[in-house]
Amino acid sequence: xxxxxxxxxxxxxxxxxxxxxxxxxxxxxxxxxxxxxxxxxxxxxxxxxxxxxxxxxxxxxxxxxxxxxxxxxxxxxxxxxxxxxxxxxxxxxxxxxxxxxxxxxxxxx
Amino acid sequence: xxxxxxxxxxxxxxxxxxxxxxxxxxxxxxxxxxxxxxxxxxxxxxxxxxxxxxxxxxxxxxxxxxxxxxxxxxxxxxxxxxxxxxxxxxxxxxxxxxxxxxxxxxxxxxxx
Numbered sequence: 001x002x003x004x005x006x007x008x009x010x011x012x013x014x015x016x017x018x019x020x021x022x023x024x025x026x027x028x029x030x031x032x033x034x035x036x037x038x039x040x041x042x043x044x045x046x047x048x049x050x051x052x053x054x055x056x057x058x059x060x061x062x063x064x065x066x067x068x069x070x071x072x073x074x075x076x077x078x079x080x081x082x083x084x085x086x087x088x089x090x091x092x093x094x095x096x097x098x099x100x101x102x103x104x105x106x107x108x109x
Numbered sequence: 110x111x112x113x114x115x116x117x118x119x120x121x122x123x124x125x126x127x128x129x130x131x132x133x134x135x136x137x138x139x140x141x142x143x144x145x146x147x148x149x150x151x152x153x154x155x156x157x158x159x160x161x162x163x164x165x166x167x168x169x170x171x172x173x174x175x176x177x178x179x180x181x182x183x184x185x186x187x188x189x190x191x192x193x194x195x196x197x198x199x200x201x202x203x204x205x206x207x208x209x210x211x212x213x214x215x216x217x218x219x220x221x
Contacts, residue, residue, distance in 0.1 A: 004151070034209065043113070043200060044152075044212035089151050097142075097210070099151025 002027040006090050006100035013080055014108050021075040021103045023090030028068045031093045035064050035075050038087040038102065047088075048075070080107045111135060113213035115201050121219045122191055129187045130216045134203030141184050142210060143176055144200040145169065152200050158184060191220045 003026045013019055025033070032051045036044040048057045048064040050073070056065040063076040077084060084107050090100040114133045122128050134141050139160050144152035155174070157165040160181035170176075173191075178184040188195055198217050202210035 032208070036212075041118075041214060043214040044202075046209055046211075049209055091151075093207075096154055099153070101149060101151050 002030075002092055002094055002096070002098040004090055004092050004098050004100040006088075006103050008103060009101070010104040010106075012106040012108065015080060015082060017080050017107075018076070018078050019080055019105070021077070021088050021090075021105070023073040023075070023100055025071045025073075025090075025092045025098075027092075027094060028071055029094055030068065033064075033066050033073050034091045034093065035062075035073075036089040036091060038089055044089065077105075080105075082107050082109045113201055113203050113211055115199075115213040115216050117216060118214060119217050119219075121221065123221050124193060125190055127187065127189045128191060128218065129185055130199055130201075130218075132184045132186070132201030132203075132213060134183070134201070135205075135211055136182075138203035138205045138211070139181065140204040140206075140210075141178055142202040142204070143184070143186050144202065146198040146200055146215070147196075152198075155186075155199075188218075191218075193220045196220045 005024045007022045034049045035047045038044050050057045050066040061078040066073045087102040089102045116131045141158040143155040146152040156176050158178040173189045176186045198215045200215045201213045204210045
């Protein structure tokens with residue numbers, strides 16, 4: 001059974017810092033790995049999707065990496081802004097979508 | 110707005126009552142998913158439709174839960190004889206393929 005773990009559970013940083021969110025998964029037989037952002041009352045927004053054959057994806061200030069062999073993914077956020085404050089969810093797709101519990105990020109102005 | 114919509118956004122009910130939630134997916138998406146999210150946890154899969162066919166149900170979906178997608182468009186999730194443990198956010202997502210899912214804003218249920 002796939003288990004997805006996210007570390008840290010919560011993170012508070014001053015504006016402008018670069019930061020890394022970590023995700024680990026137990027079953028490397030995945031089709032892809034996806035990072036979502038969840039804002040209160042607004043559901044989930046897809047940020048980056050990395051196919052199992054890929055190593056990383058980039059979008060603006062976000063970079064996500066995938067290492068299937070070690071069962072790890074990281075989400076790197078450069079030059080963080082208060083608007084980045086949200087919960088970030090890591091999701092593995094095998095036969096099912098399995099979500100991590102999320103990292104609650106707060107960027108202080 | 111052509112995204113996934115869910116109604117109601119919030120529901121407060123007393124234990125033992127029945128509740129029904131509705132999800133309207135993005136119109137051209139034939140796949141529809143329901144998830145449940147409790148506080149401090151990620152969403153957990155409940156059930157999946159392809160068009161009107163319910164193809165998969167999680168063991169989380171007890172016999173008090175039923176979901177339908179009668180015409181392959183909108184879907185409803187009904188919970189009968191609600192319990193306090195049913196309090197959660199219920200999320201709906203739709204997808205045109207197997208690659209990604211587009212989520213609605215969710216229905217937050219509180220059972221008193």
